[in-house]
Structure formats: structure tokens, C-alpha cells
Amino acid sequence: MDTPELWQFTSSHFNEKARWALDFKHVPHIRHSLIPGFHVPVVKRMTGKTHVPVLKLNGIAISDSSKIIDALERAYPEPALYPADPEQRRRALELEDFFDEELGPYIRRWVFHVILPYPKFVRAAFVSHASPAAQLAQRAMSPLIGAVMRRQMEINPATAEVARAKTIAAMDRLERELQPSGYLVGDSFTVADLTAAALLSPLVRPPEFPYKAATPLPEPFAKIIDSLSTHAAFQWTLETYRKHRGESAEVATEASVSRTRADASRTATTAR
């Protein structure tokens, strides 16, 4: 079996979801970190779509974090993320779907609305891993990329307000769904907990999140985080990361490092 390969954005919650599943299952894997905006040709070549994460497993490129987890669950059943009990499994998958649909897109829209006016912070979060040439290209394109992101993600003050309300509603539901065990389903960590915690990570910013921006938080963003920090779902996310995020199973190979750099600078050059 070839080493699985993950194409990802570093600071992205759906990517964190797939990455956490690989780490949780201790699956040695190679990561290719792409630069938002310049990722399109690389990802399109593999899947015909543009979104990441994409996992190459046994020669097949799988896009979508839920499908990636499903494929990992079959290929690497232990430790399990799906409960063995059929009713608990149904509930865990239903909650995964709820957070994927009702939290993931909205928290992203709200957070980008708040941070896009601070391109230095956005760059530190998304491209600090890239080659100097690719970082320079991203910097030059940054006003354009900001405008494209606003258009693609339909970010404006009105949609951001709806996104804020949806995010808080999802946090409230998480609080209501918590079992006496402290988990969302049954007595142990499942795909439901992993999904909810990973998708809340852009706001909660747990210390165990594997990629950190070495730039201070923009003040409006820091205020929002502070105002939500006493919410039960916020505290639960911190605790879930502390207990379950575990060690990275990434294996870095010389070839993967130079290929990622080559991809980044080739796509940066194409975009210029």
C-alpha cells in the first residue's frame, strides 16, 4: 500500500477534520500544503473540483472530509471513529452531517468577514509554510484574492450576520447534545466529536491546532473570541482538543517537500 497523501490548506477547518482523522488513526501520511487561490489547477487535475481536503488512498483521489473519514474507517478500522452500535452510528453520522452543513460554511464566512481586512494575519495563517517566491506572489495578489474570496463565499455584512447567528445556534445545539459522558454520542470519542471540534477550531483556536499564525489576532477577532470563551461549546472544544488531538502522523519526505514547493511556485507563476 502506498503512503496516503493529503492535499490541504493549513488553516482550514474542513482540512483539519481530515488531518485529525489521519492522526487519530495513526496513519502515516504525506501532506501537501497548498496556497488558497493558487490551489485550483493542482486540485482540479486530481478531482475535477477545486476544494480541499483531497486524500489519495490506494491510488484513488477522494475529496470531501466526510468521504475521506469513511474511506479511512474502512481501510484503518482501529481506533474506530464510527460507533459499533447501529443506532449510535446513525446518530454520530447525523451529527457529523449537521456540523458539516450548518456550522462549517457559516463559521468560515463569519471569520473571513472579520479577518479579511487584515491581510498580514490571513497570510500568516495560510501561506507561512510556502516558498518565499510563492509567498511573494500571494502578497502581490492579496487584494485580488480578498475580493475573489468575498465573491466566492458570498461574504458581506448581511450574510456575515446570518453566519454569526448560525454559528452560535450550532454551538447551542452542541451544548444541548452533549451526553453525561461529555461526548456527543455514547461514552467515547467519535466522528461527531471530531467534526464539531475541528469545525469550531477557527474561533476556539485550541493550542493543539497544528498550524499557528505567528501574528497577533486582529482586535475585532480577539474581542469575538473573548465574548464566546465562556460558552460551553467553546470550553468543550478546548477540552476535546486537549484530550484527543494527539500526535501528528505526518511523514515528510524530501520528494514531498520539493514537490509541494514546485506545485506552489508553478501555480503562483501561472497565476501571475
Ligand SMILES: N[C@@H](CCC(=O)N[C@@H](CS)C(=O)NCC(=O)O)C(=O)O
Ligand atoms: N464539504 C467539503 C468542504 C471543503 C471545503 O469547503 N474546502 C474549502 C476550504 S475550507 C476549499 O477548498 N475552498 C476552496 C475551493 O473550493 O476552491 C469537505 O467536507 O471537505
